[in-house]
Amino acid sequence: MTHLQCHIKRAVSFIICGIVVIAAVIPMQAQQRGQTVIKGIVLNEKGKPLHLAHVMVEGTSNGDVSNREGRFQIEMPSSGSVVIVVSMVGYAPAKEEVNVEAAKTVEINFQLQRKQAKLDETTVTADAFTTGDTEGVTLSPTEVVTTPGAAADIFRSLQTFPGVSNMDEGSGLFVRGGDVSEVSFVLDQAPVIHPYKYERPTGGVFGTIPPFLVSGTYFSTGGFSAKYGNAMSAVLAMESKGMPDANQFDANIGMAALSAGGAVPIVPDKLGVRFSGNRSLSQFMFKVNGLADDFEQAPMGADGNFSIIAKPYQGTTIKFFNYVNSSRVGVPVPQPSFDATYRSKEQNRLHNLQWKQLWSNWLVKTSASVNRYQNDRQLGGLDLNEADRAYKLRSDLEFSGFENMIWYAGMEWGRFGNEFTGQLPGDEDILDPTADFYTIDEQYFTKRLGGYLESEYQLLPQWKLRLGVRMDYENHAKEWTIDPRISLQYQVANHSNIRLASGRYHQYAEPFQYNSATGNRNLGVQQAWHYIAGYEFKKSLFHVRMEGYYKSYDDLIIEDEQQNLSNTGYGEAYGADFFFKYSDFMRTPFNGWISYSFLRSKRLHPRQKSGSIDYEYAPSAFDITHNLNVVAKARLVDMLTGGFTYRYSTGRPFTPVISAEPASGGYYLPVEGSVHSQRLPHFHRLDLNLSYYWVPKQNWSVIFYTSVSNVLDRKNVTDYTYNNDYSQRRPIYSDYSRFVYAGVTINLEL
Template identity: 30%
Template sequence: MNIRLLLFFYLFLAQSLAFGQTLISGKVLDEKNQALPGVNVFIKGSFDGASTNAQGEFQFETSEEGIQLLVFSMMGFKSLEQVVTLESSTLEIQPIVLAEEFNELNTVTISAGAMEASDEKKSVILRPLDIVTTPSAMGDIMGAFQTLPGTSTVGNDGRLFVRGGDASEVGIYIDGLRVGNAYGTTAGNVPTRTRFNPNLFKGTFFSTGGYSAEYGQALSSALALNTKDLSRRSQGDLSIMSIGGGYSHTLANENQSLTASANYFNLAPYQQLIKQEIDFDLAPYGWDLELAAQKKTGKNGLLKVMARTESGGMNLWSPLPGTDRRVMVSLINDYSYAQANWRTTLNKGWSIFTGASISKNLDKLGFDSLQIERRNDLAHFKASAIKDFSDRFSAKFGVEHFLHPYSEKLVKQGWVRDFKDQETYLFTEWDYYFTKAFVLRGGLRAGTSSVAEEQWVDPRISLAYQLPKQGQISLAAGRFHQLPMDNFRVLNTNLQNSESKHLLLNYLLSKEGITFRAEAFYKSYDNLVTFEGSLENPVSLKNQGEGFAKGLDFFFRDRQTFKNTDYWVTYSFVDSKRQFNQYQTQVQPSFAPKHNLSVVVKHFIVPLKSQLGASFAFNDGYTYTDPNLDNSEMSSKTKSFQNLSLSWSYLPKPNLIIHLACTNVLGRDNVFGYSFSPKANTEGIFESIPQGQVAPRFLFLGIFLTLSKDKNANQLNNL
């Protein structure tokens, strides 16, 4: 009897289970109606499911009943959930189409004219650490970027010159806000540096042309510096250098951080040891105080505040060509910069940014008995929003306003000339991914100037296509406007914008440890400022100049072929001609050498806890006008520029770094041009003085000590 009961219940349950099973089948395709193998298909909240075969087909049985969610999931595609009703023995699903998932890791990025220096992007050209370890850079941001394609080294200037453009044609931004007077003011033939410490920044975006509609007022390029988010730890950093020293202290927790620093430099002791080619009456000196704070706001917001103040100067004797006379050139510079910005993400795909910055610059200049005060201030207010309509389509909208007063004063005479400009801009930019391999970006930027009484609109477009095997190609084109330099506008406030059109074609190959980049470009110039007289005393200023710049550049970086070795090679060819300033014809500017080569090598020796570095820079020389010759303007050229720099970084302890570097190790006598006397001597010759280097070499020794509870912490951890 018991056996009969057991058999009865077994047969009853088996029949119940059989009738309760549902066979689910179907097929999964991609957006091109191609079968998708390997898609996971399952009932949400259960263990019932299967994977598609080579034909994209699937089938499985489930005992679930009623209304359920059927999930389709595969890496690289957006997951899909479909409501199904399980009430019969079979259920055939209509063909399912999965859409590709778009993100920074699997989509093509626009690389035409664009170079990243960060640890976050797959198309990185330089990393933050490279800025402080490139031997020729001496810790200067611009010194590191001068090893990149499209740039030219002008050894007696120090600023960034890009593809035939003057350094004033590069717009510099910190966290999206424009920086006024980003370089330290200098005198005579002494090269300048950027004012800001590279340790402030987590990454840099450098565009050699065709840049985003978010930026403007730059005929050549945009350089966007992005400051660090929350600091990782509390620590102190002490630096003792051959030219001065400084201390920085950071307090940090999970929600906020604060860094305060102070630095002082004075080249007088150094110049007493190293022979100088320039006769300094007072060696360059300076000090700075800096504060940077970050704080999380809400779930997704971050507030950043930064402030900096500094002062410095120098006095030097400048010889006058054709005479035995020298004049005293003096400089005192006071500078302050402050900014605050806040960004956050909102619901429904919105993210917003607001920020404001102010730059205040005062130069007290002396040339013999002439005393000049020059004030140049800039206030920038900006707000922008990004809307992600989908993972394929996003748009950016923004508005910004500038207040820009400028004045020059002859102190003894009490004469003042000035202007106060207000500029307003609207910009928008739209990205659309047709596929993961093809993206299109279009942008518009509109501006107006109260002083120039001018309005303008700049259209810009970029696209990128991922090649089937490796690498990608990008194309960028656009129009760019820039108001003339302040020292010209104060003489003629009716001057209008100069204009440039860019066209760039780029190829980028980036794989594990190897980066290769090649780019061809063409730029046209219109409405450049021309004048009569000299650069020191221009008259009859007009927007009548024009010109072009064309060429190509190559970049190759290898971090894997040789063990513990990282090197990159850059070559740029630039053919630039422009009628500008006092020139009556189109000439090759002195700041635009045709051939530019840069090689950087860094090798880490593990047993010695040392990194050895070498960098070599070359160009074919700088053009100048020789009044002793009867041929055309700017037809003479200096000998080639060559600079071999070496460095050694020693880490005896994790928190201690000793860095030694020397530029122009071979002592090459580089000349950047000549100053000619305004009148010929009795023999009919215009005498000249070469514009050369401050010293044959520059030697730097620095000791950097980090004080922290974490004994492995050092300054490099911040980069």
């Protein structure tokens, strides 16, 4: 164990002990009689609850932040007359004097009004989509679960949004001409270094984090805030659920999984826990669908979550989030010279301790996290064990004390490592167990330091500006990066706006790429520039967005004949996105959305030719020209709902094999044609679902659901394979033929 790990372990142990003490002390405090309390609800001008409004006792640091129901509660140390001040960005502050009597509870409600202006105030977001229960969101967690074909997966649901390319039938997020590795994933300020289950080069089959573990997500496909670094294309920031307000229990029984979970407020508004567990058993599901023979080991796994949330003092929240999942799979993979089976066993652990503190107009968030990942993979003679580690400390600060301006600042420090043991092929194109292999036992580590400063300023009633700068340093690259970022939004009318955004985004090499044997110790930092212009209209049930963008890439890491790897790559991506959405799930008898993306993406590619490397500037592997998604849901009869999702995308580019050269041992090495000069056939898929919502008694619900994926049973081509001498090519079809799934979900609130 390293010196850093020891320090983090001691720090986490110390804070856990603190939580245990809190758990013991809070019940004793709650038993004390005669608390003096001010509580109430904060509403907007339409009478709807306002989330995250600051409610403070004037002249003190005593206060609270309203929850999703707009509720707040302040414990008073003494009686007397006080002034309560309520504020929220975009609303005029409100004050009211309250006379507090000892051992009494005073209830007071506030209704905030929009600041007086010719047009509604704006909020700057450069092409950001969110999921959650907050005002102005695009998808709620319920809609994630009810989207046909999404398999109740956050990432698959986001694939139906514009700007995300359908590379295959997995959950990988390829954003605006960028690779899946160019997306940063964050949960409660902690990095999620392996965000996919059943990983593969295009991401994975599912996302790691289930939708009902999070209260909301922020997904930006470009021009995102200076808060986020080390990502050239996109960021997905998730927030786990907070303090439970009631005893809740749920269970799910499906053809491939059994799960259960709950939430218990041990001491209301003071101490609560959330927990869940899931066991995947897909053998029965594949047998019903006639696919059991496609696997040596059908996908199976388990995951569990346990979170403790404590509010020991007014304005203080401590959350200890723990999530563990494991999975394994074995599937035949045809190879030119032998019959192979790919086997994988992986485990992912995330532990994060977060502290939030509100002082008057200051909001501070600090977290310490550990993310551990391990994967054992076998294919032919390949036998590789990978272990990745991420240790992160992060703190974010928000100050809203100035009129028409909010300041944001933060710092982060992390240590990241890759460890590899096992055996690798002498030639990456030959995996036959009888071929030559070599053993490895290597470890690589890097350290990163970063910080940012950003402000959001209401220039005029119609104009809002967000200006920020970010700096990062990594010990191997040995250079500071400076990333300026700017967003400007103009409110055309009460329900429409025009937005512009630009910024520079850097991304460091992975730790293992710095090794001297197959990498380069002197690798620099990759970078991209984003330029975005868009229009948005949102009124009542309708939401329309149109955006155009251009991205330039420089200093990309590519294969180099002399140095193994170098920063000589470059590229570009440009395109346009369109999004139309009507209503929300169950709000009207019908709801849905249509998204379309046009994309052109090119990069410099290395090409192996008879022992040397040539370079071609050609379409990238993720240059999916057209993407179309149509999602529709309708209430059919009473509480019976149905829906469909249709997906179409241009076939992805691939490099054809045009001949082969003999190699030792009777093997052949492929000779490739022009890079990405051919495309797979176009992708089509139609998914249907049906669900019935039953309420046996108040606060109890049962949902029966069934779905049919790939209803038309289309044989989408995912790749090509060749015979031993590469003289014959045959398509590899998707494993997702017509597929039936069914189950029942039970939710209880006690």
